[in-house]
Amino acid sequence: MPTSDVKVMRLRYAGSCSCGAAVDKGERAGWDRSARQVVCLRCLDASAPSPPTPTASTTPPPEVTVEPVEDEPGPGPLDIGVAGAAAQREYERRKTKDDAARTERSRIWRALNGFFYPDGRQSTHAWKVGAEGETRVAAALLAATEAGTGYALHDRRVPGKRSNIDHLFVGAAGVYVIDAKFYKNAEISVERSGGLFGPQVETLKVKGRKRDALVTAMKAQQEVVTAALAGTNAAGTPVVPVLCFVDGLLPMWERNRRVDGVRLCGLKGLSKLVASQGDCDDARRLEVARLLAIRLPSM
Structure with a gap:
């Protein structure tokens, strides 16, 4: 799956990955926006590209500070409307x-x-x-x-x-x-x-x-x-x-x-x-x- 469409977050609703693994509410997991599917961390790590093997001619990448991912809600509350x-x-x-x-x-x-x-x-x-x-x-x-x-x-x-x-x-x-x-x-x-x-x-x-x-x-x-x-x-x-x-x-x-x-x-x-x-x-x-x-x- 394209990792660019997957965002890591802490789930507000329980879900299950396509591999069958259950992810409880509050646990961190991936959220595939295009497929609207929960992705467990194991599948997310398996789909991530392997880093290139460093060589003598490879310049080490600059150090990047990763900011924590903001929690994103899963399916929002049901819009029931107002009668009348x-x-x-x-x-x-x-x-x-x-x-x-x-x-x-x-x-x-x-x-x-x-x-x-x-x-x-x-x-x-x-x-x-x-x-x-x-x-x-x-x-x-x-x-x-x-x-x-x-x-x-x-x-x-x-x-x-x-x-x-x-x-x-x-x-x-x-x-x-x-x-x-x-x-x-x-x-x-x-x-x-x-x-x-x-x-x-x-x-x-x-x-x-x-x-x-x-x-x-x-x-x-x-x-x-x-x-x-x-x-x-x-x-x-x-x-x-x-x-x-x-x-x-x-x-x-x-x-x-x-x-x-x-x-x-x-x-x-x-x-x-x-x-x-x-x-x-x-x-x-x-x-x-x-x-x-x-x-x-x-x-």
Whole structure:
């Protein structure tokens, strides 16, 4: 290996060399920046070029003072993001705009409008509600993380777009792409039609109104995460789209909590869903979470 790409340091995380030797946290070893691989001192010494044999005509090299190598961290802390940060910023932007528009109206109108709509227009208030819903979902995922179920990431940026993914959770059964939706006491249902001699059509309804756009958006987010894992060691990891209805009234039967491959759940059901058994051990889950944190950075 080219020694110019290897830096000697004291590891802050335990690792293993390609030869199979384990290197504990705090021990000195090499760090191959290009391969992102720990190199034990034995392999580092073996790969170092042998010094030339001195001859009568060889001028001795000048004495060089070697300064101690500054410790360099291994993999940094996982960037989990801040749940609801993007929605909160959008709410504050819209609220500022609404407040500025109020100043142009009469005092009586401002007083009445401020009483009935303290958070601005209804569309502005929706962003505040959305941010609160994401925070509650994040709390449920935090409990799952602390239980050792997996790793949560919040408010991830979609490459090339202004949109974001509310939550990601890397569990034993795969990566869950979670979108938080807040519909207070709203009845959630799945309507099925067709079948027998034709294709079956599944329709998501919220308060009796069709919400197929929610399903379409989740399928698009699923594709974004799948593309982020493509070409890596995590390619092929199952990616599960989830619509989490905070305070929504979900169907009683489990079969009615799926629509076109998208899972439907509440806060309690979310904790159970992400804890599903699978083939990914903790080291694998952390590796996938770090990969997603880099390829889908936080907002």
